[in-house]
Amino acid sequence: MSVNDYTRLGAAQIASSVRAGEASPADMIGASFKRAAEIGAGPDELNIFLHSDEKASIEEAEQMRPRIQNATDLGVLAGVPVAIKDNIASLGLPTTCGSKVLRGYVSPFEATAIARLRANGAIIVAKTNMDEFAMGSSTENSAFGPTRNPLDVRRVPGGSSGGSAAAVAAGITPIALGSETGGSVRQPAAFCGVVGVKPTYGRVSRYGLVAFASSLDQIGVLGRTVDDAALALETIAGFDAMDSTSSDADVPIYRLASLGKPAPEARNPDAQAMRIGRSPIPPPPLPGPTTLEGVVIGRPKEYFPESLDPDIRHRCDRALDRLRSMGATVRDISLPRSPLAIPVYYILAPAEASSNLARFDGVRYGLRVDPGKGLKAMYEATRSEGFGPEVTRRILLGTYVLSAGYYDAYYKKAQAVRTLIADDFRAVFASGVHAIFTPTTPTTAFPIGAISDPYEMYLNDIFTVTANLAGVPAMSVPIGRIRRLPVGGQIITAHFDEYAMFRVAYALEAGLGAEAHQ
Amino acid sequence: MPVTRQDVLHISELARLGVEGARADELTKELTAILSHMEVLSQVDTATVPTTAELGAGGTPLRPDVGVPPLMSGTLGSIAPAMRDGFFIVPRLASHEDSGESGA
């Protein structure tokens, strides 16, 4: 593999060649910036990058050189360029959440997920564009202008992690971090034809992720391939004492899922060696008729309504056929409360957001607009100028549903229905289903400016938001194209069973082969 | 339940968003439209659904009472809009505002 093939290299291949001394980290970072320039990642073109500092990134890569020469373990992501959604706190580059209220703000501390990437040798090349405070499904709500879909520049890349999905789709980085609250990694992954993973709630530390709706937020990963995503997730997953909601459940080696077998014991010495990258994984065997033997895939009828776009239905059916051909059993199931998910989500998420965004008050950091008429006027001027229309709308909505007299009818009710939605998933997985398969989105990427009604925009999350409400892991993988626009298929598994999810995803990716992008 | 302009002004006040004028009218319509989609929830029977507390499997983790150096790089002055003598400085409360709300 040569650095000239950079845009086709997976994260594991980049790390392997860096560890083997075939290429230097600086070569890889240079190639990443070269690709960014070629494709136009800057503000005047695709507007993928909000902040980047080529010189600093190259310097960081150069500093890795002595570690290579000393044959010190460089980590599983040695020299891998990564892009980070701009709502994840980073040292060095600003963290603005796509909002005017944080323009120029550089966090004095770093998110746990980023620290873990760095500790494993990854190098940040950019903070990526996003819907302001992750509120949106198109990246059109960024205060710094919309990101364009690299596959069709007139269309949106999806959102809110649109910049990260576009960075991966454009071949700038093999992996990127995004964040999810209601589908903000999976939906843009589907629109950009890449892999997007939302882990189980609690799987990845939220420390350093700027909160939108704390009970739903989760850092997710985008990768060009399933393998890229698996490698990235296993690097950042695991307990963090700084996040009270993070889980101490063992993190398996997700890449072993490519072998098409159940998860090995976490304490298995081979697995440990692989975790720190000492024994590179051999290429997985070609999928065969037994790769998914014994795996039961649920097909929930609520996610395949009559009204579903026939082309999307067709791509899903084709994917299910491939899964069957590898030994999986496909079973019709029902998640009866899923149709309630959008109303529940658009009560709970804004409610939490209204509280989480109260800290942007112009007192300690970020934007301050002071009309000189006292404190309250300063608050109001700062917040009305600092927040865009969608953020304002959601803060108001959230304030309303929490306010005296409405709490029981909205917030409390939604919380109870959320429990019912989660119960549906629990029941399905308890009945012997290993993974659920659905379309990721009801449509392909739409043109910039096409959707102006807020609720119509919210319906983009209709198939993804249930996994956030239930807290279960879910991912989107490319399953084909419609008129050159990518379609994503969603795989959902039980709490903390990302391994099974990756097993199905590896098989599906291999089973579809070139069809995934046709 | 339609949202009134009065409601919008009240919640804007609570959230310190300074919504006024024509924007208040637009938001009244938008919020009413959005909330109309939420009405469906009122028909769901949730009488037997356990509360969050009853679901609370595994309590919140606890931190030992030992000091740790604040994990911060740089100074507060580099992020604060206004500081003097180590204090954050804000405009004084205007007279109609409460000065007794402070202190938990």
Next chain:
Amino acid sequence: MTQSRYEMVVGLEVHVQLKTRTKAFCGCSADFGAPPNTNVCPVCLALPGALPVLNEHAVELAVRAAVGLGCRIDPVSIFARKNYFYPDLPKGYQISQFDQPLAVGGSVVVERSEKGTDLRIGITRLHMEEDAGKSIHDRYPGETAIDLNRAGVPLIEIVSEPDIRTSAGAGAYLRTLKQILQYLDVSDVSMEEGSLRVDANISVRPPGQGKLGTKTEVKNMNSFSAVEKALEAEFARQCELLDSGGNVEQQTLLWDGAKETVRPSRTKEGSHDYRYFPEPDLRPLVLDSKWVEHTRKDLPELPTAKKTRLATEYELSVVEVEQLTANPALAEYFEAAARASSDGKAAYNWVMGEVQVALRSSAEDIGHFRVRPADLAQLITLVRDGTISHTAAKRVFAQMAETGKPAAQIAADEGLVQVGDEGAIATWVDEVLDEHPEEAARYLAGEKKLQGVLVGFVMKKSKGRADPRRVNQLLSSRGG
């Protein structure tokens, strides 16, 4: 007095800062008095992306307080966000507890020895929360200065039932509560340093009427006596309002200590809508019942129990134990000295006498007092043995307090050890009789009342070292 036609109904909300090393949800120091904004971190500054993690010791102290106040501890309690804007509230919400507090249903028994009846004040609830920072309004003209060192320090809020009927009762409740919290060692409970703060809810009604009147909330009192005065002032105001045909309006009032009046706070009632909801950044606080039981068993002895025990064990009066138990450190000091000397009465006299004088003059805390209880016990023993006189003992004590040297050493160094030796005493007696021939003659002639005078001369001559009993015996035998 129109007031006699009404009774006041008072409930108190007491905020107590827990004695932890670090803040409730981050590792910053909870100490008081550091330069502004130096005990801060991403969490307590509410920087974007920071998250809270609960301090274990804060939970221990809160549970200890709840158990000590006889509350029922809920095995699962929930943290909630109380949302409001204020520049010293960095997150725009305070992490508190609302629907499901840590504990409910305790009580405080206020002893009223003069009247003989005890007063029981119910505790409605006790919950954990974090403190806000400090807003300083008078430092810069037209601006407010914010110090967030205190932001995030752990508190408990103790809410009483509306069981209090007089301002004196409110004061007595607060003093008793403070004493209990001191014994439980959960807080410094100092109103001056802000580690104890009181808000009062007060309404009035004709005695015998069951229904409660409209209440007001009175804040901004900086001492227990200020609470009493504020309640009297607000009681009078409400009574006058009702008498003049008016209605009490539900509102928040601020006590103005200088003018000794209450004035309305400028907050519009109803403009508060705290929009409480469960804090999603923390999971429920789940307490192991065995651990709570353990806390109950390990509870320090509380004031009431201690008073009863000290009275019987050391044969002390009600007034004496009352003095000794005023604070736990004093009681502990006394008991250690009493045990080591096996003389409760003497220990009481020393502790309430010389020890208090020394502490007052040096403004020291008894916990850091140089004369440790064992040292005092040694001094008491020396007096009882007759090794030194009581007069000499006071001089020895003064030196102990100054130098920290043991009593015996000071007595020896200063030549204060009593001389019981017959020969030496006889010599001093002879000399005195020689030097005061007139008194000697009259005494020997049978004027017994002069014996005291002569003993005094001997004591003076011996510089206090002669054992006065021996001197008396010797003189009596001479006087025949």
